[in-house]
Amino acid sequence: MTAVARTAPVAATRNDLLSWITTTDHKRIGILYICTSLCYFAIAGALALAIRTQLAVPGNHLLTPHVYNELFTLHGTAMIFLFVAPFALGLANFLIPLQIGAPDMAFPRLNATSYWMFLFGGIIVFSGVATNEGAAAAGWTAYAPLSEIAVSTGLGQDLWIVGVLMVSVASILTSINFVTTVFIYRAPGMTMWRIPIFTWEMVATSLLIFMAFPPLASDLLLLFVDRRLGGHAFDPAFGGNPILYQHLFWFFGHPEVYVMILPYFGVISEIIPVFARKPIFGYTGLVLAAFAIAGLSMGVWAHHMFTTGAVNNPFFSAVSFLIAVPTGVKFFNWIATMWRGSISFKTPMLFSMGFLMNFLLGGVTGVMLASPPVDYQAHDSYFVVAHMHYVLGGGSLFAIFAGLYFWWPKMFGVMLDERLGTWSFWFLFIGFNVAFFPMHILGVEGMPRRVFTYPDTGSLPELNFIATCGAYIMLIGAILFGINVLVSALRGKPAGDDPWGANSLEWATTSPPPEYNFTSLPPIRSERPVWDMHHPEGARASR
Amino acid sequence: MTIGLRLFLSSMTFAIAIAIAYWFIAHEIAGTFLLGFMAFALSVIAGYMIVAEREADVWGDQGSANQSDAAGQIVGTYSIRSPLPIWAALAISLILLGLIVSPTMAVLGLLAVLAVSALFIVQSR
Numbered sequence: 001m002t003a004v005a006r007t008a009p010v011a012a013t014r015n016d017l018l019s020w021i022t023t024t025d026h027k028r029i030g031i032l033y034i035c036t037s038l039c040y041f042a043i044a045g046a047l048a049l050a051i052r053t054q055l056a057v058p059g060n061h062l063l064t065p066h067v068y069n070e071l072f073t074l075h076g077t078a079m080i081f082l083f084v085a086p087f088a089l090g091l092a093n094f095l096i097p098l099q100i101g102a103p104d105m106a107f108p109r110l111n112a113t114s115y116w117m118f119l120f121g122g123i124i125v126f127s128g129v130a131t132n133e134g135a136a137a138a139g140w141t142a143y144a145p146l147s148e149i150a151v152s153t154g155l156g157q158d159l160w161i162v163g164v165l166m167v168s169v170a171s172i173l174t175s176i177n178f179v180t181t182v183f184i185y186r187a188p189g190m191t192m193w194r195i196p197i198f199t200w201e202m203v204a205t206s207l208l209i210f211m212a213f214p215p216l217a218s219d220l221l222l223l224f225v226d227r228r229l230g231g232h233a234f235d236p237a238f239g240g241n242p243i244l245y246q247h248l249f250w251f252f253g254h255p256e257v258y259v260m261i262l263p264y265f266g267v268i269s270e271i272i273p274v275f276a277r278k279p280i281f282g283y284t285g286l287v288l289a290a291f292a293i294a295g296l297s298m299g300v301w302a303h304h305m306f307t308t309g310a311v312n313n314p315f316f317s318a319v320s321f322l323i324a325v326p327t328g329v330k331f332f333n334w335i336a337t338m339w340r341g342s343i344s345f346k347t348p349m350l351f352s353m354g355f356l357m358n359f360l361l362g363g364v365t366g367v368m369l370a371s372p373p374v375d376y377q378a379h380d381s382y383f384v385v386a387h388m389h390y391v392l393g394g395g396s397l398f399a400i401f402a403g404l405y406f407w408w409p410k411m412f413g414v415m416l417d418e419r420l421g422t423w424s425f426w427f428l429f430i431g432f433n434v435a436f437f438p439m440h441i442l443g444v445e446g447m448p449r450r451v452f453t454y455p456d457t458g459s460l461p462e463l464n465f466i467a468t469c470g471a472y473i474m475l476i477g478a479i480l481f482g483i484n485v486l487v488s489a490l491r492g493k494p495a496g497d498d499p500w501g502a503n504s505l506e507w508a509t510t511s512p513p514p515e516y517n518f519t520s521l522p523p524i525r526s527e528r529p530v531w532d533m534h535h536p537e538g539a540r541a542s543r
Numbered sequence: 544m545t546i547g548l549r550l551f552l553s554s555m556t557f558a559i560a561i562a563i564a565y566w567f568i569a570h571e572i573a574g575t576f577l578l579g580f581m582a583f584a585l586s587v588i589a590g591y592m593i594v595a596e597r598e599a600d601v602w603g604d605q606g607s608a609n610q611s612d613a614a615g616q617i618v619g620t621y622s623i624r625s626p627l628p629i630w631a632a633l634a635i636s637l638i639l640l641g642l643i644v645s646p647t648m649a650v651l652g653l654l655a656v657l658a659v660s661a662l663f664i665v666q667s668r
Contacts, residue, residue, distance in 0.1 A: 022624040100603070101610075109625050109663065116632030124636065155643060162639040183547040186603025188613045192546040194606075207554065211581050228642065247573040295554065298581060299561045302574065312569035515623055521610045 024108035025515060026093050029115050031411060033090025034404075036119055037083045043126070044078035045478065047071045049471055052435070056468040058456040068452035069137035070156075074126065076140030077160065080260065081167050082122045084396045088263035089118075089174050091403055092202045094411060096178060098506035099196045101187025101524065103516040106180040114170040114177070121166030128156030136160035139450065141253070142223065144234035144245040149227040158227060165220045168213045175206035175213075187505075189524035196504040196527065197280060200287045201266030204294040208255045208262070211298060216252035219245060243310050250301035258297040260392055261359075262290055264399030265330055268352050271406050272334050274502045275349035276341030282333040283527055289326035289333075296323045306375045313372040320370035327363060331356070346500075347421030351402035354429045358394020362387055365440070380450075383443025389436045401428070401481065409499050413511045414492030420484040427477030435470025438463040503528035545604060548596060551589040558582035627666065631659045 020028060051071055054063045063071065093111065097104055105111045128135035133154025138147040147157055182195065182203055223245070225231035232238035234245045265286075273280045280286065299319045302311035334356065343349065365387040368374050378384055401424075408416050442463050447454055454460050498507040507530045509518050522533040531538075562578035565571070602613045634655035641649025 019624065021629055022626045024625050024628065025623045104623075108622065109628050109666075112625065112628035113631045116629045117635060120632050120636045124640065158643045162643060166635065166639060179547075183545075184601060184603075186601065188602040188608035188610055189606060190603045191606045192604075203550075207550075211584065214584075215577060224642070244573055247577070251574075251577045291550070291554075295557050298558070299565070299578070311574075312565075312571065315565065315568045523609055525606075 024104075024112045026097050026105045026108065026111060027411075027513060027517075029111050030090045030092070030094025032115055033086055033093055033118070036115075036122070037087040037090060040078045040082035040122055041087075042478075044075050044083060045475070047075040047078070049475060051075060052468040052471040054452060055454070055464050057465065058454050058461050060453055063452060065452045066134065066137060069139075069450070070129075070135045072450060073136050073139050073160075074129075077125055077136070077164065078122070079392070080140055080256065081164055082118075082125070084260040084392055084400070085171065085256070086118055086167075087400055088202075088205065088260070089171065091267070091407070092178060092198075092205075092263060093174075095407070095506060096181055096199055096202060097185070098410075098509065098513060098517055099199050099504050100182060100185065100190050101505050101518065101521050102181060102185035103518070105177050106185055107177050110173055111177050114173045117166050117170035117173075121163045121170065123163075124159050124166065125163030127163075128154070128159040131155040131159070141249060143249070144223060144226070144242045147223060147227075148234065158224070161220050161224050161227075165217055165224075168217050168220070171209050172213050172217075175209035178202055178206040179210075187521055187524060190505075190529075193284070194524060194527045194529075196266075197269035197283065197286055198263070198266030198504075201262045201269070201290050204290040205259050205262045208259050208294050208297065212252045212255035212259070215248045216256075219248035219252070222248075243305075243308060246305050246308065247302070250304045251298075253304065254301045255294075255297045257391065258293055260396050262293065264355070264396045264403070265290065267399045267403040267406070268334060268355055269330075270502075270504065271348045271352045271402055272337050274406075274500050275344050275346060275352075276338045277344075277501075278337055278341040279503075279528060280333070281336035281339075282329075285329055286333050289329040292326035293323055296326070300370075303370055303375070306372045307379045317370055317372055321367065324363065324367050331360070346405075347416070347418055347425060348402045348406035348500075350422065350425045351398050351405065354425065354432075355395055355398040355402060358390050358398060358429075358432065362390030362392075362395055365390065378443055380448055381443035382439040382447045382449055385449050386436050386439035386443060389439070393436065394432055397432075398428070401425070404481075406500070407506075408488070409495030410506055410511050410513070412488070412492075413495055414488050415495050415499060416484050416488050416492070420480055420487065424477045424480035424484060427480060428474055429477075431470045431473030431475075431477055433470070434473060435467050438467045438470075442467075498530065498534075501531075501534070503531045505529055508533065545592075545596060545601075548589060548592045551585055551592060555582055555585035555589055558585055622666075625666065627659055627662055631656065631663070634659055 020032070023029060050063065051068070054060050054068060093105070096102075126135070131154055133156060135156040136142065136147075136152065136159070138152050138157060142157070142160065145151060182199060186192075186195065222231065222233040226233050226235065232240045234240045234242045236242065269280060269286055296319055300316055300323065303316040303320045305311045306313050306316070345353075365383070369378060369384065369387060405416055405421055408414075442460065445458055445460060447460055454464070495511045497509065497511055500507075505521070505524070506513070508522055522529050526532055558578060559582045562575055562582055565578055566575040569575075602608050605612075634652050637652030637655060638649050639652075641647070641652050
């Protein structure tokens, strides 16, 4: 029998700096992940504001072209490798053992090692700023030959490679930990078909990480060998092939999109039933859709390479279209969950609604870009920038805020302020759409991405100015969230164990949970054990 | 057969199918290799699970079990604190930075990784 662990008696919880540095408690590691990724988000957000300020008017010289290249490289790298995906790992670190009734992760010290590798990897990426030739400037994709030593001569690109490599390895270790924990450490009665949707989504995400990150690591190693040891893997003059870089990169890169969205599908699937006061509609369908998305996402990588002319466009187009089917199933299930529900629009639900609306638009433009004729027109234009930001900003970011407002009481034992949360939501939602919707039109009008300025023609100046205004409106929303955190820390209302009347097992323990999580567990007879505990009549009737 | 094993077996089957389909449609070696390698990796995990499952008996798989049913099953002690993870990460950083900055630093990092690994083993006993 391996499902339960007996834990050694421990002293009262310590809260000094050393106890945080040496912690192997999954909840603290989760909080460390979340705080660190939010710090990287703040930096990446500041870089985005600098980029938008540069683009506010045509012919602006606030930034030099090279500095602009560094900024968008670090912005993309930080958002993708250091914020959106690691935040999900942090949330999963905090939640998975709680949701399955386990005392900790299967490998607590490996878990802590992964966190520190992620932290140091991020610092190494940013340390390029302090080198003579500045940080990496070849974009977050670091395409060869742009990232080869002949073009990117500085140490910044090497530090970028090493830093991203460390973050990748940390993610692989974490994914192994998640899968092992879920398969082995579930509490008695917590069968696989009773684990919460968020945990299921993290299992699918972990499989994706496990499959997709090793090719990235090998790509980075080859690039490193090219740069530092005189290799020629991507140099056609010596028999290398730059297209190989793109294959390896996007074999990671497109599943990475789902690594950054599947966990947040899980977040939304946890929040909507709670605030609609209904069980989730189609639990099994949601789980199967997650794995269908994960599986199909491994076969679409070259839709990023349509315009190279070196890939089979019909194959990748067809598989890309197919992903819309399971994603549509998820949307249907979320809407059906809300249908005739008693919906309460608390802040987590508001952000979930924002997620649904933004992600829908990002998904629709994704389907458009899956069509090679459209992609040939829109490739490397602001249309693609708008699409990816609607998926990752409008989708993942809004789900991140939804998750923060939802689980903050469980993490820290105090509520976040509802009024500030609502204001924060509206500033972020309006700001986001003001910033990114015009980019669709900019792209259609032919504005390429990654340019530090643009000509004063057509509606380019007006649309860029509107987009910049939107970015600053978002800043107000983010500041309001920061104020909310401070207010909560100073005079936050105590949360109690289950402030939302929620369903899953994390709400059965105290807020914040003790070391080893539970002193006792309720009987687990469905995917809503806490609801069953509070409503025994209803639980019996539903069985 | 547990759901976990089914998950890996079905993922492996899917990977094999898509690798074959991709080869016959695209005739492209890099993608076929990556998909084939994915299938291989999944088959290794599935194979391990088939072997490991012979002895597995997870309380979580028993739908009518309660917490009290599992009482007395000791699977080890969870340490809530260890200084080793941060040292391990620092040592790995030292190796990788050493590859860029100085080979001496990389060697020091390697020695540090070996030392931390030894301490991990000692602490696990």
